[in-house]
Amino acid sequence: MPSTDISDIQQFYARHMQLLDDGAAEQWARTFTDDAVFAAPSLREPVRGREAIAAGARAAAEGRAGAGEVHRHWVGMTTLGPGVRDGIEAVSYVQILAVGRQGPPRVHLSCVMRDRLVRQDGELRVAERRITRDDRP
Amino acid sequence: MPSTDISDIQQFYARHMQLLDDGAAEQWARTFTDDAVFAAPSLREPVRGREAIAAGARAAAEGRAGAGEVHRHWVGMTTLGPGVRDGIEAVSYVQILAVGRQGPPRVHLSCVMRDRLVRQDGELRVAERRITRDDRP
Amino acid sequence: MPSTDISDIQQFYARHMQLLDDGAAEQWARTFTDDAVFAAPSLREPVRGREAIAAGARAAAEGRAGAGEVHRHWVGMTTLGPGVRDGIEAVSYVQILAVGRQGPPRVHLSCVMRDRLVRQDGELRVAERRITRDDRP
Known part of the structure; x- marks a missing residue:
C-alpha cells in the first residue's frame, strides 16, 4: 500500500471510533x-x-446505555511499520474517556492498540487488532 | 474547497485553540x-x-485567571464530511484539561464540536459551531 | 526545511514518545x-x-518501574512557526497519563513543549526543547 499515509490512517481511526462511540x-x-x-x-x-x-460492540453500547455513560475513544501517537505485502502495522495509544451524567469525565482506560490494516476496495480496514491495557502490563 | 485536507484543518485547530487558551x-x-x-x-x-x-473569550479568560487555572483544549478524532459549496463539515472530539496551582490536571469537559469551516482570503475560518457536552446528551 | 510538513512532525513525535515511554x-x-x-x-x-x-530517560524509566507505573506522553495541538535557517519551531501541548496497577489512569501532568527541530541525514531531531508545566505558570 505505497499510497497510504498517516493522514489517511488518522481519518480512518477518527471515523472508526466515532462509529463505535x-x-x-x-x-x-x-x-x-x-x-x-x-x-x-x-x-x-x-x-x-x-x-x-x-x-461485542452492541453489548458494549448496551452496557454504556445502562450505566448512563458516554465513552470517547481517542487514538493518538500512531507509528507505522514498514508497509508489507499483507498490510500496514500501526501502533497507537488509546485513551478512553468515560462521561456520566454526574460529575466530570474520567480517564477510564489507557491502552496500546496494535493493528494490521489492509485496503479492500479502496477502503482501509482492520485485519487484526491486539489491545493491551497499561494497567496490566 | 477541494484543496483542503485534514492536515490543514488540524493545524487550523491547533492555532485556534492555542489562541483561546x-x-x-x-x-x-x-x-x-x-x-x-x-x-x-x-x-x-x-x-x-x-x-x-x-x-465571550475575554470573559472566560478572566474567569480562569480569577480561579488561578489554565485550560487546554485538545481537539481530536476529526472527521470531515463531503466538501459542499458553503464549506466543510468537521466533527471532532474535544477534551478540556483544567490545571490549577494545586493538585494534578483534571479532565474538565468532554464535548463534540460540529463546525462548518470556510476559506476566506486563503484562511480557514469557522462559520458555524455547535458544541454538545457529553455529560448532557 | 521546505519539505517538512505537519504529518512528518506528528510521526516524529509519535515514535519519539513511544521510545521514551x-x-x-x-x-x-x-x-x-x-x-x-x-x-x-x-x-x-x-x-x-x-x-x-x-x-535522564534511564533514571525516569527506573523511577516508573519502581513505582509500578506506565507513563504515556500524548503530544497534540502542534503549531509550526515559519521555517528558519536553523530549523522549525514547533509548539505543542503534552499530557502525560500515568497508569498504575491499581485504579484508573490519571492525568499526571499538562505541559507546553517548545521545540526547535532540525533535519540531520534526512531525520528530524530535537535541537532545543523547553518545557513549561501548566501548574507552574
Missing part, C-alpha cells in the same frame, strides 16, 4: 475485514469475524 | 467569520458575530 | 542532536547533549 455496531464492524481477529484483555479468547465484532 | 480573545475571534454563529450548552442562545465571540 | 533511553536520545539542549522545570539547569539526555 455512537453505538453504530454494524457500521463499525464493516471497518474490519470479514475474517478479522480482535484480541483484547477483556476477551477470554480472540474474537473472529465481523458478526462477533458487531455483537 | 492563551487568552488572545481578539485574535481568536478573527479565526471565525464576521457573521459566525456559535452555539454551546453554556449559552442560553447562540452567539453571533466576532464581537460577541471575542467578548 | 518504552524506556528505550538510548534510542530516544538519538532523536536529539548531539549537542541538544533540554530545559524543564524538573531540572535545576538545562541538560546538554545526548549522554545527559539518555541518563
Whole structure:
C-alpha cells in the first residue's frame, strides 16, 4: 500500500471510533475485514469475524446505555511499520474517556492498540487488532 | 474547497485553540467569520458575530485567571464530511484539561464540536459551531 | 526545511514518545542532536547533549518501574512557526497519563513543549526543547 499515509490512517481511526462511540455496531464492524481477529484483555479468547465484532460492540453500547455513560475513544501517537505485502502495522495509544451524567469525565482506560490494516476496495480496514491495557502490563 | 485536507484543518485547530487558551480573545475571534454563529450548552442562545465571540473569550479568560487555572483544549478524532459549496463539515472530539496551582490536571469537559469551516482570503475560518457536552446528551 | 510538513512532525513525535515511554533511553536520545539542549522545570539547569539526555530517560524509566507505573506522553495541538535557517519551531501541548496497577489512569501532568527541530541525514531531531508545566505558570 505505497499510497497510504498517516493522514489517511488518522481519518480512518477518527471515523472508526466515532462509529463505535455512537453505538453504530454494524457500521463499525464493516471497518474490519470479514475474517478479522480482535484480541483484547477483556476477551477470554480472540474474537473472529465481523458478526462477533458487531455483537461485542452492541453489548458494549448496551452496557454504556445502562450505566448512563458516554465513552470517547481517542487514538493518538500512531507509528507505522514498514508497509508489507499483507498490510500496514500501526501502533497507537488509546485513551478512553468515560462521561456520566454526574460529575466530570474520567480517564477510564489507557491502552496500546496494535493493528494490521489492509485496503479492500479502496477502503482501509482492520485485519487484526491486539489491545493491551497499561494497567496490566 | 477541494484543496483542503485534514492536515490543514488540524493545524487550523491547533492555532485556534492555542489562541483561546492563551487568552488572545481578539485574535481568536478573527479565526471565525464576521457573521459566525456559535452555539454551546453554556449559552442560553447562540452567539453571533466576532464581537460577541471575542467578548465571550475575554470573559472566560478572566474567569480562569480569577480561579488561578489554565485550560487546554485538545481537539481530536476529526472527521470531515463531503466538501459542499458553503464549506466543510468537521466533527471532532474535544477534551478540556483544567490545571490549577494545586493538585494534578483534571479532565474538565468532554464535548463534540460540529463546525462548518470556510476559506476566506486563503484562511480557514469557522462559520458555524455547535458544541454538545457529553455529560448532557 | 521546505519539505517538512505537519504529518512528518506528528510521526516524529509519535515514535519519539513511544521510545521514551518504552524506556528505550538510548534510542530516544538519538532523536536529539548531539549537542541538544533540554530545559524543564524538573531540572535545576538545562541538560546538554545526548549522554545527559539518555541518563535522564534511564533514571525516569527506573523511577516508573519502581513505582509500578506506565507513563504515556500524548503530544497534540502542534503549531509550526515559519521555517528558519536553523530549523522549525514547533509548539505543542503534552499530557502525560500515568497508569498504575491499581485504579484508573490519571492525568499526571499538562505541559507546553517548545521545540526547535532540525533535519540531520534526512531525520528530524530535537535541537532545543523547553518545557513549561501548566501548574507552574
